[in-house]
Amino acid sequence: MPQPVTARCVACGATRPDEGVLYTCPDCGGNIDLLLDYAALRNDSAELRQALACRLAPLRKIMPGSFTSGNTPLLPAPRLGRELELPGLFLKDETRNLSGSLKDRASELVLMRAMELGLDTVAAASTGNAAASLAALAARFGMEAVVFAPKSAPAAKLRQIQAHGARLYLVDGNYDRAFDICLDAIREKGWYSRNTGHNPWCCEGKKSVALEIAEQCRYKVPDYIFVPVGDGCIIGGVHKGFYDLYELGLIERLPRIVAVQAEGSAAIANAWREKREIVAVQADTVADSIAVDLPRDGLKALRAVRDSNGFALTVSDEEILRAISDLARFEGLFAEPAGATAFAGLRKALAAGQVEPTAHVVTLITGTGLKDRDALAPLLEEPPLISSLEDLE
Numbered sequence: 001m002p003q004p005v006t007a008r009c010v011a012c013g014a015t016r017p018d019e020g021v022l023y024t025c026p027d028c029g030g031n032i033d034l035l036l037d038y039a040a041l042r043n044d045s046a047e048l049r050q051a052l053a054c055r056l057a058p059l060r061k062i063m064p065g066s067f068t069s070g071n072t073p074l075l076p077a078p079r080l081g082r083e084l085e086l087p088g089l090f091l092k093d094e095t096r097n098l099s100g101s102l103k104d105r106a107s108e109l110v111l112m113r114a115m116e117l118g119l120d121t122v123a124a125a126s127t128g129n130a131a132a133s134l135a136a137l138a139a140r141f142g143m144e145a146v147v148f149a150p151k152s153a154p155a156a157k158l159r160q161i162q163a164h165g166a167r168l169y170l171v172d173g174n175y176d177r178a179f180d181i182c183l184d185a186i187r188e189k190g191w192y193s194r195n196t197g198h199n200p201w202c203c204e205g206k207k208s209v210a211l212e213i214a215e216q217c218r219y220k221v222p223d224y225i226f227v228p229v230g231d232g233c234i235i236g237g238v239h240k241g242f243y244d245l246y247e248l249g250l251i252e253r254l255p256r257i258v259a260v261q262a263e264g265s266a267a268i269a270n271a272w273r274e275k276r277e278i279v280a281v282q283a284d285t286v287a288d289s290i291a292v293d294l295p296r297d298g299l300k301a302l303r304a305v306r307d308s309n310g311f312a313l314t315v316s317d318e319e320i321l322r323a324i325s326d327l328a329r330f331e332g333l334f335a336e337p338a339g340a341t342a343f344a345g346l347r348k349a350l351a352a353g354q355v356e357p358t359a360h361v362v363t364l365i366t367g368t369g370l371k372d373r374d375a376l377a378p379l380l381e382e383p384p385l386i387s388s389l390e391d392l393e
């Protein structure tokens with residue numbers, strides 16, 4: 001995309017050209033939005049078509065069809081729709097990404113940007129999925145990935161990271177601690193950052209899920225999009241994708257964006273409910289991928305909800321486990337706890353009358369259950385052990 005890209009601070013509004021390695025706002029430390037030259041794109045339909053084919057990615061050189069991430073199905077969910085009395089229910093199945101989660105969308109774009117900047121090592125702190133996707137895509141690009149993960153991350157995610165040849169450091173502490181160590185390492189070693197809420201290219205990568213949903217709905221946007229929220233980068237990306245399409249005149253309105261957090265990790269939902277600043281919590285939830293004390297992209301998350309006339313809500317761990325079971329039993333989709341959290345939120349919002357039964361609703365299923373297969377164990381019975389046909393009940 002040849003047009004200049006403007007970096008605008010979410011906190012203080014300062015703007016500057018996006019040049020070189022730029023993470024947070026040099027004036028105030030706030031997170032950054034990368035804004036396209038919307039007027040130029042609106043006025044040149046050939047350029048706009050080309051930009052859309054390249055997912056509106058603000059790279060200087062990019063070819064359509066360069067991406068491995070995404071291109072996931074938007075599945076109708078007729079059986080769950082009947083169960084919930086919500087016929088207009090669709091599931092965006094992000095478990096089908098190369099590494100099994102939506103995070104591939106960010107990792108891939110960040111790696112492409114690193115290449116453009118002439119950097120070959122990219123580092124991330126992660127509860128598991130972001131790092132696994134960075135490791136997988138770095139392997140495809142022949143680049144180096146360095147990962148800082150809390151030692152409590154699910155074993156399958158840690159093995160996945162190692163399988164792709166990434167350098168893995170286990171942090172004796174939680175995700176927030178891993179994040180701080182990773183930022184120090186990046187500063188010291190000159191590695192490129194794939195840290196949520198630190199590098200604005202993560203948000204630009206994740207916005208492609210919104211572009212795809214819009215295209216799959218033939219630019220008639222759904223009424224609601226339900227999104228699981230930890231740091232707030234996915235929901236920020238969803239909002240940014242629809243914002244870009246709106247600025248380009250391709251959609252008439254934004255969908256209402258709904259943030260769903262685990263009760264035990266609800267810094268953003270608390271701030272929304274109490275109409276106040278985001279305050280850190282001590283995160284504790286079965287949904288390890290969204291267990292975050294202080295969200296790193298909280299302002300973008302709150303803005304996504306506010307600007308789209310959406311809302312935020314929390315769900316209990318029991319509701320999350322039930323959602324995993326519902327998705328698996330009714331629609332054949334096996335999600336990890338964070339991956340099923342948005343659906344848990346939808347069930348709760350419907351019961352509370354916050355969503356009309358005639359609504360067209362898209363729920364993001366963000367990560368596969370194969371990486372966290374034991375999460376559902378408390379709800380399952382031991383299968384009977386048999387040695388012959390006579391043992392069948």
Ligand SMILES: Cc1ncc(COP(=O)(O)O)c(C=O)c1O
Pocket residue numbers: 101102103127129130196228229230231232233234235289290336338339366367368
């Ligand atoms: C499967 C899954 N769902 C949801 C999220 C939440 O994304 P964010 O931290 O950007 O809010 C994550 C983040 O790690 C994740 O791995």
Ligand SMILES: [Zn+2]
Pocket residue numbers: 009010011012013014025026027028029030
């Ligand atoms: Zn600023």
